[in-house]
Amino acid sequence: VVDAPVSGGQAGAENGKLSIMCGGSADAMAKAEPYMQAYAARIVHVGDAGAGQTTKMCNQIAIAGVIQGVSESIRFAQNAGLDLDKVFEAISGGAAQSWQMVNRWPTMAKEDFDFGFAVDWMRKDLGLALDEARRNGAVLPVAALVDQFYADVQAMGGARQDTSALVRRLPK
Template structure:
């Protein structure tokens, strides 16, 4: 069992850190809102730190799951950042969905300090984090991945090295591109079925068993039909991710016409006051 630090206790990070504690690791947590870190420590038997540096001191591995590029830089760099407290030979494992550019920037800073770095964004949403069944896509050297894998196994359904540093983030972009198109297609399908006078639940039961089936269809059709959008990843965060996808597509010469269109549909959902609704809220703009 290892001495670990976990930075960021949102809807994903909190449960992930809990799985590490239940696996027997000694876990110190940091959160921007100190009360949340204190509450986690009380509930899970770990300890809370007031700065990322304090949390990282003495840790064999530091894990993070925060909001965006700037948040990640803030917890890593500077006199109170995690890198300042990490010892040479320790490893930083980042579960945040960020740009590949900031990943490479921070990996270079870590390397200069003798710290290993693995980018390890996750997919599976809040339910996956709570159930310990996340898909984890990693970037880093084979040696560093081999060190990270047994730690993150506490909440992984699958964990795979996708290539060098940054490859995990690029794979997560592919994941978000696929999800955006799937949710929009499901929204259109359900709206069409309802307006055509069909029983949408019966339609989904039939078509989910064929080529149209998807995780989104099986797990979100009922809540979408009920107008319930409190079941996972928020629209605001999805737009952040899609912005990264679209910017990276420009850099690599990939065409993402459907993704660009769905991003604008999510913008409409934000305009409806649905920034904190989950990503299946795309159906709301069709049924209003």
């Protein structure tokens, strides 16, 4: 048995560029890996069965915080009267650069959210992570807060929108 959640979004799946985090025995991995190579750019064996799912939770925790940070950066720049394209150009190549910034800032700035990983799915994933954190003793204050923010986006009608719709809950 191999648990093998993925990261990389729809574009990653379409282009065979997903990152796969795998949990399972070495023998199970050896059997499964040739099949995964068809759709993955990166395959990482992270531990025993279940470790893949737990690693996916780590991924979602990190993404939630990054999207909130990008959302706040966009609204801050808008309120300061800055040109969003210029701000993106300036900061996307420096320490703030991330997949979320490079791939979502432009669509967030245009308020285009009808694609990608749905808010409903992120809430499910964050719920799993928060449940696991209660079991393993991890403290996740930012993930818990961003999960509440995603509930706000759901209440605003954004349940099926991309997770980058988080910016919608911040006033302009």
